[in-house]
Amino acid sequence: MNIAIIFAGGVGKRMTNASLPKQFLKLHEKEIIIYTLERFEYCNEIDAIVVSCVKEWIPYLQKLIKRYELNKIRSVVPGGKSGQESIYIGLKEAKRFSSGEKDIVLIHDGVRPFINDETIKKNIECVKENGSAITVTPAIETIIRLENQKVKETINRAQCAMARAPQSFYLKDILRMHERAISEHREEFIDSATMMSYYGMQLFVVEGPFENIKVTTPTDYLVCRAYHDAEENAQMFGN
Numbered sequence: 001m002n003i004a005i006i007f008a009g010g011v012g013k014r015m016t017n018a019s020l021p022k023q024f025l026k027l028h029e030k031e032i033i034i035y036t037l038e039r040f041e042y043c044n045e046i047d048a049i050v051v052s053c054v055k056e057w058i059p060y061l062q063k064l065i066k067r068y069e070l071n072k073i074r075s076v077v078p079g080g081k082s083g084q085e086s087i088y089i090g091l092k093e094a095k096r097f098s099s100g101e102k103d104i105v106l107i108h109d110g111v112r113p114f115i116n117d118e119t120i121k122k123n124i125e126c127v128k129e130n131g132s133a134i135t136v137t138p139a140i141e142t143i144i145r146l147e148n149q150k151v152k153e154t155i156n157r158a159q160c161a162m163a164r165a166p167q168s169f170y171l172k173d174i175l176r177m178h179e180r181a182i183s184e185h186r187e188e189f190i191d192s193a194t195m196m197s198y199y200g201m202q203l204f205v206v207e208g209p210f211e212n213i214k215v216t217t218p219t220d221y222l223v224c225r226a227y228h229d230a231e232e233n234a235q236m237f238g239n
Contacts, residue, residue, distance in 0.1 A: 001099040002124055003171065004040040004049045005090040007083065008033050008061070008110030021054055022215055023110040024061075027228050032215055033061070034068055035113035035228075040106075041070050043120050048097065049073045051110070052080075052090040084189050088178045091171065098171055104128070105174065106166035107192050111215040114227055115166065115208070122206040123168040132201060133168040134193045135208040136161035161205065164212055167192040173201070 008023045023033040040046045049070070053061050055078035065073055077093050079086035087107055094105055104127045108115060119135060126133035139160035145153040174192060177199050181189065189195040197203055211227045213220060 001047045001103045002045055002106065003094045003098075003103060004046050004106045004108060004166075005087065005094060006033075006037060006040070006049060006051045006108055006110050007086055007090065008051055008053045008079070021057060022221075024057065025215070025221060027113075027225055031064060032113050032224070033110045034064055034070075036108070036110050036115070037065075037070050037073070038068070039113070039115050039117075040108070040120070041072050043117050045121050045124055046072060046106075048094075050090045050093050051076045052086040053077070053110075054079055082187060083191070084178075084181070084187060084195070087192065088175075088182070091175045091178060094171055095175060101170075101172055103171040104168060105171045106168040107174075108166040109214050112165055112212055113215070113224065114211045114213065114231075116212075119206065119208040119212070120166065122208075123166050126204050126206050127168050127170060130202075130204040131170060131173065132196065132203050133166070134203050134205050135164045135166055135212070136205045137164060137208060137210050137212070138162075161207075163191070163193055164208055164214070165191075169196065177201075 024031050027035065037049065040049055049072045051073060053076055058076055058078060061076055074097060075093050077089050080089055091105065104124055106120065106123055123133040123135060139157040139162055143155040143157050143160050144151050145155060177195055180199065181195060193203055213223060215221055215224050
């Protein structure tokens with residue numbers, strides 16, 4: 001079983017619209033979170049979806065799920081106090097209907113609406129072959145390492161990549177690491193890749209589309225809207 005865990009727990013503090021979580025901002029009359037969920041809903045490789053959502057917005061999300069007939073969503077659970085806790089809640093929910101030891105989870109941000117079928121499938125295949133899959137895009141600008149606000153080292157960007165999502169693992173493996181982190185009172189992991197690397201797992205990468213950005217700031221939203229318009233134009237008029 002391949003399960004998508006969609007993290008929609010953010011409240012958009014870096015957006016100017018303080019009243020509306022960023023995942024519920026609209027692109028041409030459809031919420032960003034719905035575009036994201038539809039990518040997994042319509043992918044043949046995905047069997048089930050769990051959404052970790054801001055508690056107060058769960059009723060609204062459930063109405064949207066019904067309106068857009070998203071039938072693979074098994075559960076919507078309240079997010080935690082941090083991204084790490086929200087993902088753990090989603091993992092525990094996935095475990096509740098897990099079918100076996102080989103179940104794979106793809107952890108994805110609700111505000112990354114431009115994930116595509118190919119990347120989802122490459123994540124699943126990479127986990128089957130290697131036990132992990134971190135979606136990346138190549139670094140396209142110079143990377144520097146700072147020390148005391150001075151340039152300590154210039155890093156060859158050909159050896160670097162930007163970690164994005166999905167980040168995918170066997171459910172049993174990542175759930176075990178989350179429980180280990182809880183037992184050790186570690187709450188600082190910024191994403192699943194960081195946690196799994198800290199605990200010694202070898203991480204493998206798959207390259208995803210450059211447009212698979214995370215909508216965090218007003219500028220991200222404008223870029224996202226431009227990508228969406230370009231995608232619609234390509235469908236209408238051809239590449």
